[in-house]
Amino acid sequence: MDSRGKRATLQTVADAVGVSRTTVSNAYGRPDQLNKDLRERIFEAARRLGYSGPDATARSLRRGRAGAIGLVFTETLSYAFADPYSVGFLRGVAEVAEASGTGLLLIPMPPAGGGDSETAVRNAVVDGFCLYCVPKGHPAKELIRARGLPLVTTDESDDPSIPYVGIDERASARLAGEHIARLGHRRVAVMVDHVVGPGVSGPASLDEQLASDCADLRGRLAGYRDALEEAGVDWSSVRVVAAGRNSRSASASAAAHFLDVAERPTAVLAIGDVLALGVLDACEQRGLAVGRDISVAGFDDVPEAGRARLTTVRQPMGEKGRLAGRLLLEPPEEEKVPRIKLPTELVVRATTGPAPH
Amino acid sequence: MDSRGKRATLQTVADAVGVSRTTVSNAYGRPDQLNKDLRERIFEAARRLGYSGPDATARSLRRGRAGAIGLVFTETLSYAFADPYSVGFLRGVAEVAEASGTGLLLIPMPPAGGGDSETAVRNAVVDGFCLYCVPKGHPAKELIRARGLPLVTTDESDDPSIPYVGIDERASARLAGEHIARLGHRRVAVMVDHVVGPGVSGPASLDEQLASDCADLRGRLAGYRDALEEAGVDWSSVRVVAAGRNSRSASASAAAHFLDVAERPTAVLAIGDVLALGVLDACEQRGLAVGRDISVAGFDDVPEAGRARLTTVRQPMGEKGRLAGRLLLEPPEEEKVPRIKLPTELVVRATTGPAPH
DNA sequence: GATACAGACTTAATCGATACAGAAGCGGTG
DNA sequence: CACCGCTTCTGTATCGATTAAGTCTGTATC
Numbered sequence: 127m128d129s130r131g132k133r134a135t136l137q138t139v140a141d142a143v144g145v146s147r148t149t150v151s152n153a154y155g156r157p158d159q160l161n162k163d164l165r166e167r168i169f170e171a172a173r174r175l176g177y178s179g180p181d182a183t184a185r186s187l188r189r190g191r192a193g194a195i196g197l198v199f200t201e202t203l204s205y206a207f208a209d210p211y212s213v214g215f216l217r218g219v220a221e222v223a224e225a226s227g228t229g230l231l232l233i234p235m236p237p238a239g240g241g242d243s244e245t246a247v248r249n250a251v252v253d254g255f256c257l258y259c260v261p262k263g264h265p266a267k268e269l270i271r272a273r274g275l276p277l278v279t280t281d282e283s284d285d286p287s288i289p290y291v292g293i294d295e296r297a298s299a300r301l302a303g304e305h306i307a308r309l310g311h312r313r314v315a316v317m318v319d320h321v322v323g324p325g326v327s328g329p330a331s332l333d334e335q336l337a338s339d340c341a342d343l344r345g346r347l348a349g350y351r352d353a354l355e356e357a358g359v360d361w362s363s364v365r366v367v368a369a370g371r372n373s374r375s376a377s378a379s380a381a382a383h384f385l386d387v388a389e390r391p392t393a394v395l396a397i398g399d400v401l402a403l404g405v406l407d408a409c410e411q412r413g414l415a416v417g418r419d420i421s422v423a424g425f426d427d428v429p430e431a432g433r434a435r436l437t438t439v440r441q442p443m444g445e446k447g448r449l450a451g452r453l454l455l456e457p458p459e460e461e462k463v464p465r466i467k468l469p470t471e472l473v474v475r476a477t478t479g480p481a482p483h
Numbered sequence: 484m485d486s487r488g489k490r491a492t493l494q495t496v497a498d499a500v501g502v503s504r505t506t507v508s509n510a511y512g513r514p515d516q517l518n519k520d521l522r523e524r525i526f527e528a529a530r531r532l533g534y535s536g537p538d539a540t541a542r543s544l545r546r547g548r549a550g551a552i553g554l555v556f557t558e559t560l561s562y563a564f565a566d567p568y569s570v571g572f573l574r575g576v577a578e579v580a581e582a583s584g585t586g587l588l589l590i591p592m593p594p595a596g597g598g599d600s601e602t603a604v605r606n607a608v609v610d611g612f613c614l615y616c617v618p619k620g621h622p623a624k625e626l627i628r629a630r631g632l633p634l635v636t637t638d639e640s641d642d643p644s645i646p647y648v649g650i651d652e653r654a655s656a657r658l659a660g661e662h663i664a665r666l667g668h669r670r671v672a673v674m675v676d677h678v679v680g681p682g683v684s685g686p687a688s689l690d691e692q693l694a695s696d697c698a699d700l701r702g703r704l705a706g707y708r709d710a711l712e713e714a715g716v717d718w719s720s721v722r723v724v725a726a727g728r729n730s731r732s733a734s735a736s737a738a739a740h741f742l743d744v745a746e747r748p749t750a751v752l753a754i755g756d757v758l759a760l761g762v763l764d765a766c767e768q769r770g771l772a773v774g775r776d777i778s779v780a781g782f783d784d785v786p787e788a789g790r791a792r793l794t795t796v797r798q799p800m801g802e803k804g805r806l807a808g809r810l811l812l813e814p815p816e817e818e819k820v821p822r823i824k825l826p827t828e829l830v831v832r833a834t835t836g837p838a839p840h
Numbered sequence: 841g842a843t844a845c846a847g848a849c850t851t852a853a854t855c856g857a858t859a860c861a862g863a864a865g866c867g868g869t870g
Numbered sequence: 871c872a873c874c875g876c877t878t879c880t881g882t883a884t885c886g887a888t889t890a891a892g893t894c895t896g897t898a899t900c
Binding site: 176178179181182183184185186187192193194196202203204207208213214216217220223224225226227228229230231232233234241242243244245246248249250251252272273274375433 | 533535536538539540541542543544549550551553559560561564565570571573574577580581582583584585586587588589590591593598599600601602603605606607608609629630631732790
Binding site: 135136137147148151152155180181183184185186187188189 | 885886887888889
């Protein structure tokens with residue numbers, strides 16, 4: 127292995143063997159195009175020269191295919207991976223990617239980002255981007271569109287020109303809301319992660335709710351509201367509390383805002399299962415019998431929800447990921463922008479029951 | 484925006500404006516090299532022609548820098564992300580990557596892999612690879628070495644030519660073992676994830692323990708053994724149980740193998756915190772008072788461990804990731820291969836106490 | 841004996857951009 | 871007028887590979 131001098135290239139090897147560059151290229155990429163013995167001789171020479179096979183970048187350039195898709199996060203990775211829902215989605219994308227030998231390029235763009243994530247987006251060698259949970263007005267979207275590559279989002283955004291795969295947030299949340307209303311609950315609280323900015327916890331005003339960054343959050347809130355108002359519950363009486371972060375423990379703490387007050391709600395709707403699980407923790411701490419004293423419903427149906435017997439709305443997160451991946455890897459021929467809504471389903475388990483009294 | 488015809492390139496724009504290709508390139512990459520007005524005119528033309536800025540692949544080729552580092556997993560993503568330790572490590576890598584506008588290319592290579600992960604490795608446009616928890620004999624290592632790019636592992640492997648950043652698994656595990664021995668425990672069980680292959684749960688023989696794929700697992704087992712034998716405990720009396728997967732629930736189930744027997748151990752050493760938490764769950768189910776009736780120690784010190792008041796060995800996972808990332812992004816000049824061992828520390832909390840009786 | 845055809849390579853064009861050495865134009869100066 | 875440093879561009883040579891089309895052989899077919 128000669129590690130001195132210039133790095134070996136196809137040409138180097140070709141010269142050493144006394145054949146053309148093309149033949150060496152074929153030796154790697156199209157074994158059927160040349161004689162078996164010659165192929166061996168070429169590999170032998172390559173080994174001797176320390177040539178490590180065709181350069182991935184050059185190959186990408188020539189082929190016009192990067193062999194990777196970009197996943198842009200608007201949060202830090204630890205935040206993103208803390209939620210089993212994200213992991214499920216990511217796994218779905220990874221499944222289809224892996225099947226076609228494609229890599230997944232993670233690009234974190236946290237809002238606080240002192241780092242240079244714009245560079246990362248601009249230099250990303252990918253065949254397409256998947257934009258995952260973008261708050262309104264985040265620079266990511268523009269930056270990515272500027273790249274002019276295929277793009278898929280999971281947020282039903284205002285922009286109908288971007289392919290989208292997701293669920294009907296509003297109608298799905300409504301299912302949970304109706305379930306709660308049907309059980310006779312009239313004093314309800316809602317737990318969300320963060321309304322305006324991250325880190326801010328506590329009760330959220332109506333204005334704040336409507337100004338929320340994230341389309342999915344807004345959709346779900348609207349769904350809960352639809353159901354409850356239909357049942358005659360005044361939305362202004364519904365306490366909407368932000369946990370500040372999308373974590374079980376943050377939710378458990380924030381639950382104090384409605385659990386430790388005089389007129390405790392009989393039901394809690396959480397915007398996601400992780401938050402719902404936190405509420406369950408808080409109830410347990412206080413010795414409340416969930417399903418009798420108080421009802422709790424979540425959203426997503428992550429694996430842990432099943433174990434905790436949590437009533438929730440199931441959305442097919444793996445399927446969502448797979449679909450998003452497929453949309454990027456094999457963009458459909460059709461003219462019209464695909465906008466796919468996957469089915470959801472209310473899963474009633476043990477954490478919801480008739481309103482007490 | 485003219486989306487018809489051939490894709491616009493630097494040349495297209497240059498021709499339209501009537502300047503050289505170089506100048507257009509400079510407009511994007513070195514604004515100081517040309518007149519401000521001209522630069523504006525160039526951008527204007529670019530917009531008109533639908534040119535989306537320099538092509539990332541071509542730029543990478545010319546610059547000789549990919550702007551990404553590859554992270555190779557030997558497990559499925561959901562498995563990898565289920566452990567907060569992995570997430571912590573990943574976050575560390577992401578931090579330094581992000582600071583320099585570098586992306587993270589995830590390449591899953593699960594052993595069962597029907598997919599084409601070899602292609603993914605070969606076509607990965609990256610500046611270096613980080614190999615994360617590789618079982619012995621996994622094809623990944625060879626495949627990656629063949630690429631001839633910088634490489635860092637987190638497993639202290641047999642191959643000293645690969646830069647490495649990790650901890651002294653054996654000595655660290657010994658800390659936990661000694662702690663348990665010092666508390667007077669003589670009947671001890673050990674919980675591991677999987678010894679030989681994934682999915683297989685239940686007691687593991689000595690041979691199986693030594694044949695274990697993963698270097699870190701072997702190291703930790705050796706450390707526990709060192710400490711216990713030194714205290715006069717016969718290792719063959721120590722029940723080593725595999726959970727089959729590295730998950731809390733799998734561990735809770737597998738704990739039955741030593742909790743529901745006549746001579747129940749007074750202490751359990753888990754190879755990782757996630758498993759330890761599972762053991763705690765199992766103890767709780769059985770009404771055992773952890774810290775009194777039975778002691779449990781983990782390894783890693785993931786955030787949840789603190790909340791559960793779990794005695795464990797802290798390893799700096801974030802730091803490990805940052806270091807690995809830095810090693811790839813700015814390879815040190817020195818001749819000798821860096822092999823860094825980070826410090827660890829025993830964190831005694833509430834789940835360990837004197838042996839009963 | 842002419843034609844077709846497969847096998848094994850080679851030629852030349854191309855992918856889209858960047859680096860580096862120059863060159864033109866400028867006002868000023870001895 | 872030759873020469874200076876400075877800014878603002880241009881020309882050309884890469885970066886490392888893939889691919890379509892073409893050139894030879896030699897052999898099978900009619």
